[in-house]
Amino acid sequence: MASITLKNLVKKYGDGFPAVNDVSIDIADGEFLILVGPSGCGKSTLLRMIVGLEDITSGDLLIDGQRVNEKEPRERNLSMVFQNYALYPHLTVYENIAFPLRLSKGKFSQEEIDRKVRHAASTLDLDEHLERKPANLSGGQRQRVAMGRAIVRDADAFLFDEPLSNLDAKLRGQMRTEIAQLQRRMGITSIYVTHDQTEAMTLGDRVAVLKKGVLQQIASPRELYEQPVNLFVAGFIGSPSMNFIPAHVRGGVFVTPLGEIAVPEQAAGRLPADDSIVLLGVRPEHFEDAKFVDEAIAARGTTFDARFTHTEWLGNQQYGYIRYQPDEAVQSKLNELARDLDADEMTPQLVVSLDASSRIRGGTEGRIWRDTRRMHVFDPETGENLTRDAEAGAELTREAAEERTAEIERARQEQAAAG
The missing domain is CATH 3.40.50.300 (P-loop containing nucleotide triphosphate hydrolases)
Structure with a gap:
């Protein structure tokens, strides 16, 4: 070795x-x-x-x-x-x-x-x-x-x-x-x-x-x-890919094609000036049909109403697709990101994870909850993740290294015991 x-x-x-x-x-x-x-x-x-x-x-x-x-x-x-x-x-x-x-x-x-x-x-x-x-x-x-x-x-x-x-x-x-x-x-x-x-x-x-x-x-x-460091890593890691939603910074809220979102605590103090444009990154699993979210959890996020183009039911889970009006100010940047990720362009749509029992279907409207605590904010020009917590990320890697060392040691002990 x-x-x-x-x-x-x-x-x-x-x-x-x-x-x-x-x-x-x-x-x-x-x-x-x-x-x-x-x-x-x-x-x-x-x-x-x-x-x-x-x-x-x-x-x-x-x-x-x-x-x-x-x-x-x-x-x-x-x-x-x-x-x-x-x-x-x-x-x-x-x-x-x-x-x-x-x-x-x-x-x-x-x-x-x-x-x-x-x-x-x-x-x-x-x-x-x-x-x-x-x-x-x-x-x-x-x-x-x-x-x-x-x-x-x-x-x-x-x-x-x-x-x-x-x-x-x-x-x-x-x-x-x-x-x-x-x-x-x-x-x-x-x-x-x-x-x-x-x-x-x-x-x-x-x-x-x-x-x-x-x-x-x-x-x-x-x-x-x-804790992805930039747009490229965030978009490459995860399946389905992270959603990137254009947003205008105005006071204490993000104005998006899917309604206003209050700026979460982790983003406070890290944002560019008012009227700037950012990209909000939210993974599909950080959404849910609001009917399946209890009150204690609901308080940790926000809800919005949207019409679905179609849904995909996979047995133990399903995904819903929501189209929204593209923001021309950042669409070229998103298309550039798509090409980096081996795609032609980035469709202005949201992919959301839904409970397998949800009755939301294509062509219907549904109320969707989103977990704003898990939301990332990216600078569309540099691609930098403005809300990345480097210390928390490093701790995740340290924990993984410790778990890995223990796992290898267990495997060696089992192999030795088996002769």
Whole structure:
């Protein structure tokens, strides 16, 4: 295992465009770090720089404190799990897993190779498939073979490049769980690239959000969700995405297309001058059909009446959609944000979570409650979250680190007890 340090890493290609631009991250020994962002944000390039498949234009890459910029990939002792598995179709599962050991040319005896391969196969539930060829395996099994090949190398770290993107939704969920459990049992430093924010939120100790080669925020999943640093992070993390509502600051209220909202306590003293325009960020789950909100909770927010274009019922929950009049003063900024998030434009609509029993339907009006305590206020020009509580966010990440350490220790104790 190893710590990995990225110091001001830059990657420029022939045209001078910085695919990775001044990225600095300290990855602790045993940490599971996720690199996430939309297509073209530089996450896979950054991973390839770490493993040695891309040259570093400037900056320093350290593994366990040793600078490795000029070292060949094989000298860095890192194991890469690729998106397409990179298995040899003519070799059995056994030989695919054993391949990196045989490349060592005499370093391992046949007995050692056999022991390592069978241990990896047992860890990944591949014992019954060792004599099969990759073409006869399911996508999930092929992915486990690729992981087995990484395990036998006794590498200092695992690097995953969108390993689940070729699997269907059900298999992705299953493999996500298996990767998480494997990493916890082994406690090995892991860096995982994905564009899927569900993978990012469920797998990582910390998540690094990238946009156009620039690191936007690195924190625990919960800190990213509850205390995003800017519009981009707030819009990228969460499904459905955070709602962004244009609002004019007038005295002690926000004037929005959905009525007036009293400026909440957390926003007081942090707002620009009167008549300025801000964007209010409210997640769908911080709304509810007012009929399902008791009086004690209702006092913590405000209500408004709206007509719904349609609803989506999902069994245990449902979502309602409300269109509103766009504010031309900020619509271009919202469309720019949408393009950053791989969409064409941002529709002026609100997505609200409703109780599964709510009878609100498309074409009807409903009274909706919103939790103003959970509302964020963003500067539309800079994208800055004006109501971010940095101290509270850092505490969330500290708590996550402590919980993670305890979880790894429990996993190791259980493994030791099982022999």
